[in-house]
Amino acid sequence: MVPMDTITLNNGVTMPQLGFGVWQVPDDEAEKAVAIALEHGYRGIDTARLYYNEEGVGRALRASGVPRDELFVTTKLWNTDHDRVRAAFDESMARLGLDVLDLYLIHWPVPSRDRYVGAWKAMEELYAEGRIRAIGVSNFAKAHLERLFQETDIVPVLNQIELHPQMAQAELRAFHAEHGIATEAWSPLGQGRGLLDLPILAEIGKRHGKSPAQVVIRWHLQLGNIVIPKSVTPARIAENFEVFDFELEPTEMDAVTALDSGRRLGPDPDKMSWMG
Numbered sequence: 001m002v003p004m005d006t007i008t009l010n011n012g013v014t015m016p017q018l019g020f021g022v023w024q025v026p027d028d029e030a031e032k033a034v035a036i037a038l039e040h041g042y043r044g045i046d047t048a049r050l051y052y053n054e055e056g057v058g059r060a061l062r063a064s065g066v067p068r069d070e071l072f073v074t075t076k077l078w079n080t081d082h083d084r085v086r087a088a089f090d091e092s093m094a095r096l097g098l099d100v101l102d103l104y105l106i107h108w109p110v111p112s113r114d115r116y117v118g119a120w121k122a123m124e125e126l127y128a129e130g131r132i133r134a135i136g137v138s139n140f141a142k143a144h145l146e147r148l149f150q151e152t153d154i155v156p157v158l159n160q161i162e163l164h165p166q167m168a169q170a171e172l173r174a175f176h177a178e179h180g181i182a183t184e185a186w187s188p189l190g191q192g193r194g195l196l197d198l199p200i201l202a203e204i205g206k207r208h209g210k211s212p213a214q215v216v217i218r219w220h221l222q223l224g225n226i227v228i229p230k231s232v233t234p235a236r237i238a239e240n241f242e243v244f245d246f247e248l249e250p251t252e253m254d255a256v257t258a259l260d261s262g263r264r265l266g267p268d269p270d271k272m273s274w275m276g
């Protein structure tokens with residue numbers, strides 16, 4: 001099997017299909033975890049203003065010696081910054097120590113504030129100036145995306161949403177596909193809470209000599225999702241990347257998809273108004 005390890009976005013930019021997430025990882029620990037991830041071959045890193053670890057991520061990127069053009073760095077615009085995109089972007093870039101960002105996302109639409117369309121227009125300007133290689137969104141529901149289609153010029157390259165076997169998001173994934181928007185899965189392992197203990201995942205894994213987490217990551221890859229598991233445990237960081245040497249059978253894919261119960265671990269995008 002040839003590993004499908006990059007995704008070509010709707011503006012022609014390619015990104016790693018499997019990246020590394022650092023939510024809830026303090027700055028120093030993020031530096032260490034990203035360093036380990038880069039050693040194991042990860043090239044995509046997903047951080048955010050809100051994670052308070054952009055500086056640690058930046059230090060790890062610089063120390064790694066990995067050429068800049070092999071790295072794909074994502075950060076996100078926080079909810080309080082929709083009216084000050086350019087300043088927030090410059091601040092993130094200073095913390096990361098980068099000149100050009102690979103991907104900038106609106107973290108949440110925060111519909112109660114109704115500022116995300118303006119924020120998107122400001123991101124379009126930064127993109128036009130060449131300061132960002134691709135712009136996208138996170139936690140956008142269909143209605144939020146439709147508003148961008150109607151009121152702005154650029155279709156987001158991707159939407160990063162809560163997506164794991166218990167929240168498989170079939171409808172939104174199909175909508176994305178219709179509009180050329182890639183789907184990126186956050187909390188892809190269900191935050192390790194319960195999901196990975198389900199016997200069916202161990203059973204499928206056993207057939208392939210793989211762990212439940214590897215089965216879940218493989219399920220994402222075969223669905224075509226971009227996937228960004230997080231771990232601060234060196235053995236798990238390595239394990240989560242060893243997923244390009246096996247393939248789930250269609251019946252195994254179906255068995256994992258059948259775990260979907262629509263149960264959210266995070267906030268509902270229509271109701272999320274947290275400012276942090």
Ligand SMILES: NC(=O)c1ccc[n+]([C@@H]2O[C@H](COP(=O)([O-])OP(=O)(O)OC[C@H]3O[C@@H](n4cnc5c(N)ncnc54)[C@H](OP(=O)(O)O)[C@@H]3O)[C@@H](O)[C@H]2O)c1
Pocket residue numbers: 020021022023024046047107138139160161185186187188189190191192193196211213214228229230231232233236237239240266
């Ligand atoms: N856009 C958004 O609003 C949003 C929201 C949430 C997350 N995200 C992004 O998505 C990334 C991933 O999501 P997440 O951090 O919520 O959760 P996740 O990746 O689904 O799960 C992480 C949890 O699973 C554990 N784990 C990792 N690999 C494992 C393995 N092989 N076996 C057993 N347990 C394993 C980790 O433990 P240890 O670390 O202790 O090893 C951690 O507790 C985030 O880091 C962030 O970049 C974005």
